[in-house]
Every structure is written in C-alpha cells, then in structure tokens.
Amino acid sequence: MNLSGITQALETINIRPDEIHDEQLSETFRILLQLIEELSGHVKKLKAENQKLRDEISLMKGEQPKPDIKPSGKKPNVDISSEEERKPKNTPKNKKPKTKKDKIKIDRVVVCEVDKDILPDDAVFKGYQDVVVQEIKIITDNIEYRKEIYYSPSQNKTYMGKTPSEINGEFGPGVKSTVLTLKHVANVSEPKIHEFMDNFNIHIAPSTISRILTKNNELFHQEKADIFRAGMLSTGYQQMDDTSSRVHGQNHYAQIVCNPYYTAYFTTPRKDRLTVLDVLRGDPDGESRSYCFNEEAFGMMVEFRLSKKLIGRLHELTSGKTLDESQMQELLDIIYPTPDKGKNNRTRIMEAGAIAAYHQQTDFPVIPILLTDDAPQFKRLTYEQALCWAHD
DSSP, rough: OHHHHHHHHHHHHHHHHHGOHHHHHHHHHHHHHHHHHHHHHHHHHHHHHHHHHHHHHHTTOOOOOOOOOOSSSOOOOOOOOOOOHHHHOOOTTTTOOOHHHHOOOOOOOOOOOGGGGGSSSTTOOOOOOOOOOOOOOOOOOOOOOOOOOEEETTTTEEEEEEOOOOOOOOHHHHHHHHHHHHHHSOOOOOHHHHHHHTTTOOOOHHHHHHHHHSSOOHHHHHHHHHHHHHHHHHSSSEEEEEEEETTTTTTEEEEEEEEETEEEEEESSSSHHHHHHHTTOOOOTTOOOOOEEHHHHHHHHTTTTOOOOHHHHHHHHHHEEOHHHHHHHHHHHHHOTTTSOOHHHHHHHHHHHHHHHHOOOSSSSSOOOOEESSGGGGSSSEEEEEEOTTTT
C-alpha cells in the first residue's frame, strides 16, 4: 500500500488524536501516525533506489531502463504567478509581432490570373491577395563533367580541365550532406538512407554511405575543436558533468562541458581526474599530455599527502623539468621498479604534474572556475571550483 492508500485508510477509520480525551491514548495515536508517515516515506525512497539499481543493471546488459510514464489527465489549473506577471507587457504600438510568414523564404512568385472571359466590362483591377504555400522538391541533379583535353607535341604534355573543387569522388556535396543530415539530424538508419536514395534514383552502395558517415570527417572534428575553444573563451567559468554510456558493448562515459553559449560532448573509457583534465585541454585521448614538475606540482603532492621522502626524490630527479608520457612512465618505473607497488602514488604524481603543466601551458585556454558536482575527479583541476546548488 502506498502513502495515498494509507492516508485513505486512516481517513476511513476517522482517527483524530486531537479529539481523544485520554491524553496518553491521544499521544500514542499521534506517535503511531507519525511513525506510519515516516516509514511510508522510507519505503518510497527504498523503492526509488531499488528501481534506479534495476535501471543501471538493465543498461549494463544493453537493455532499456524502465520508462518514466507520466500519469494521464490534464494538469490542474494552478495560478502561481503574480498579478504583475499576468499583465501583458506593453509593446510599441508601431511594432507588429513577427508571424510565421515573415520567416518563410519566398523562392518564386506565381500570379494566379482571373479568366478574362468571365469578367464583366466594368471590372477594375484591385491588386493581389497573397497566399504563401510551403513546398519542397527532391530531384536529382546528376552532372556529366566533360573535361577538355589538350596535347602539346612540343612539350609532350597533356592538359586537362579540372572539376570544381567541391567535387571529390562520384557523389557531390548535396548527396553527402543529405546522408549526414538523415543520419545525425533525423536519426535514420543506414539501410533506410540507402532505401531513400534508391527511391530517388541515386545509385549508391551501402558501403559508400558508411564511408561518408565515418571517413574523411576531419572538417567536422576541426569545427568541433574550434567551437570548444571559442566556448572556453566565452565566459569566465565552465560547467562539467559526466554520465554513463556504452561503446561497442563496453562501459564508457560521456563528458559534458558547457556554458550558456555552447555544449560539447566527449566519450571516454574512464572518468578519472587525468581523463577530465585531458577533456578540458581539448585532448580527450590524452595524446599531447605533458607533466610539469614546478613548485605548484610539488605543493600539490603535499596536498595529496605523499611522503616527504618521495617528494624529495622527485625533486632531485625532475625539478624544473617537463616530461612527455613516455618519459613520465620511465620515471615511475625508476621510482617503483615493481609494477604492482605504489599504484595510488603513481596516480597522484601524474595528476600533480599534469595539472601543473595544464596551468602553465598557453596553447589552450585555462579555465579559472569549474562548476561541477562534488565528485573527486573534478577537484584541484582549476584554481577555483564552484558546486551546483544541489551539492553546495
């Protein structure tokens, strides 16, 4: 029985502790009712946690979680706004609100003439009544390029005309952009894209559609990188969070970085502090990660509670140096010859050096304030950290 059922049952038996004259009995009923309310809330919370665990198990199995089906019926007409907010705002008298027609691009104008044979002799032309009809045409525009060929006997050289720069292969930019739009905007499967193209007499193989979607997309990757860099520079803070995802049946994490002007998504196999730092550097794969051992790095090692002896040895070996990934691993192998030992210290040394290198570099914007939840992987990456209101 849920909380509403318990409430209805109690209302049916009509227990009113305040109306019971026996004070001890009245207090007993009051305690019992409070206990019922508390236990009902506890059961509701446990059910929600249990369902959340079931959903996570379903996701790990590649299944769908339980859908959140909203109750049917109209929402109650609850007026929570103030009187001032309900009043229409004063708009300039001469300014007309924009209509849908104002947003429509007119491609051509067709005049619908009146049959002159039906007009009386005194009919006078009074202008037009405009009616806008939206239409779309999907037609082929197959082009046969005839490239001129010239041969020079004196130079023993052949000269040939060139196709336009946007032509690369046997399919034009219109076909390629349509494939990309159907896939990434309309969420159409590749077989259905092939069926769509076939219906309009575009003879394209399924393998070619796959290559258009997955190969030679450096331009899009560069566009994303440019947007991410511009977004980093647009505000004095960035907001970040992660959520679980699946890639080829394996658990991964979707890293989200945003501010009011943009949102960028990255998929990573881990969500540790080094991975988050790589994302903030615009290098989610960590290919260009470096480690700087300056005073900031050694100070962070103290915060990480590494031993003075270990910090002293690192100071002797690395003070003032910047290492790449291979040099970093060689250093760790020197300090810990046995791979199974010092795993936590290895991670802390790498984190301290990587964070110091991030703060020192000038190739990518450094975030002064990071707005996140209280997860440990987000801590110490930036000079200041802000917590969202639910975690503050």
